[in-house]
Amino acid sequence: MYNPTRPEGWMQASFILFLLFFSYYMLFAFDPPSDGIPSIHWTEVVVIIIISTMLIEDIRQFICQDNLFIGGKIHNYFLASRFFNIMSVAAYILFYVGLILRFQNAYDQDSFSAARIALAYDLEIWFICSLKFIGVAQKLGPKLVMIRKMIIDLFFFTYIILIAMSAYGIASRAMHFYGTFDFDGRAIFRNIIYPVYYFMYGSFDDERQLLDADGYNNSTAIATQVLLAFHMLFVNILLINLLIAMFSYTFQQVQDHTDLVWRYERYTLIREYFDRPTLFPPFIIISHIYELIKYIYRRLPTNRQQSFGRKSEAKTFKMIAANKSVEKDWTDFESYATNVYARSLLTSQPTTAIVPSTTNSQEAAGDIQTSMMTDFKQLNEDVTSMKKAVIDLRAHAEEVSTCMKWMMEAMSRVKMSKDPPPPLKLSVTTTDLRSDT
Incomplete structure (x- = not known):
């Protein structure tokens, strides 16, 4: 029987140890090589091995998915509610980019700083990925779903905020701050994007001080003040409150189904670790x-010829209860649901499966037997009705055949045609049909 806590617990412990090694390596052992400092610390070696083994495992999971086509594998792995898979891919890319920058130009200060930035961001993502282990917690698991859905809301909302920020930043700098900075990427970010972004958090005192310094006789300063007031009204009051309302709706939507969401997230995590090997990184x-x-x-x-005709064994995911009575109740429930589904297919009508409220297996089995007897009785009545209809139809066909024979004999007596009448085939009589039935 599969025990989900065993591989999951070891994975949590190894992941915490990995974060500790990575943090120590970034805080105290990430130095450029020199005569007194070795080029690589042992914690860095451990981190490289752990991340490489985790990457191999993720590649194996991607390849071993049920879908046979690459498009379906990509959809199932990245788009089908797999938020942490996307985060993991970003973490792998950042780590190996930082590793390349770290060893490619180790004596170049700019390249080494770029490597430090990439690996620091990568460490941040790995810390975020560690949140997936609390998805099995009944109280915290649904909160992760709320955060994931709120991030999606924020992603679409960011586009509107960026337009508003760019509109005010460019227009205000074109009016009152013209010529105060050069056409440079850092200068544009420092004078347009950076100060306007913090307006959302109420940090606009520096902007007002710069505008008030020129007095109220400057037309561009007055126009910029009006534009600032409109920008604060639109962003800080309208858009921010709209975003809060969207977050509240998402929170309530998940909160109304919190138990169902938790069970689904728990099943997803258990299902994931069921397919994983028992060992944890780096021993995986x-x-x-x-x-x-x-x-x-x-x-x-040689082995392919020997295995030809043998029954192949496959690893199957099935939850088995430790209590035999509970296992029997689950089996009865599956039988009952299968029976109801089969009935809905036979009658071509949607049927709602009503699960027996009692947990007594004998009562459940009795209900199933009664339902099956009712189905057999109904089926027997339908077959009897069909036989009666066939008998009546054949009797009618026999009468029609007799009438046609009489008409042809009458036409032959009056010699309406020189050709002889065609012979009629003998039909099965109702007496023969009754004897067969």
């Missing part, structure tokens, strides 16, 4: 090597 590479050897061994021509 042992499982990968073992699986690779098994795959190569099975692909050998």
Whole structure:
């Protein structure tokens, strides 16, 4: 029986240890190589090995998905509610980019600073990815779903805020701050984007001091003051409150189904670790090597001939209750649901499955037996009705055949045609049909 806490617990412990090593490495051992400092610290080696083994495992999970097409694999892995998979891919890319910058030009201060920035951002993402382990908590799991949905709301809302920020930043600098900075990327960010962004948090005192310094006789300063007032009204009052309302709606939507959301998130995490090897990084590479050897061994021509015709074994995900009575109740429920679904297909009518309220397996089995007897009785009545309809139809066909024979004999007596009348085929009589039934 699968125990979800065993691999998950080891994975949590190894991930915490990985974050500790990575944090120590970034805080105290990330130095450029010199005569007195080795080029690489042992914690950095451990971090590289752990991340590389985790990358191999994620690649294996991506390849071993049920979908056979690459498009379906990408959709299931990234787009089907897999927020942390996207974060993990970003973390892998940042880590190896930072690693390349760290060793490519180790003595170049700019490249080394770029490597430090990339790896620091990467460490931040790995800390965020550690939140997925609290998804099994009944109280905290739904909160992660709320955060994920709010990020989606914020992503679409950011576009509107960026337009408003760019509109005020460019217009105000074109009026009152013309010629105060050069056409440079850092200068544009420092004078247009950076100060206007903090207006959302109420930090606009510096902007007002710059405008008030020129007095109220300057027309551009007055026009910029009016534009600032309109910008604060639109962004800080209208847009921010609209965003809060969207967050409140998302929160309430998840809160109304918090138990269902928690169960789904817990199932997703257990299902993920069911497919994972038992070992944790970096020792998970042992499982990968073992699986690779098994795959190569099975692909050998001699083994393929020997395994031809054998029943293949597959790892199946099924929840088995520790209590036998509970397991029997689950089996009865599955049988009942299957029976109801089969009935809905036969009658071509949507049928709502009503789960028996009692947990007594004998009562559930009795309900299933009664339902099946009712179905058999209804089916027997339908077959009897169909037989009666067929008998009546054949009797009518026999009468029509007799009438046609009489008409042809009458036409033959008056010699309406030189050709002889065509012979009529003998039909099965109702007496024969009754004897057969």
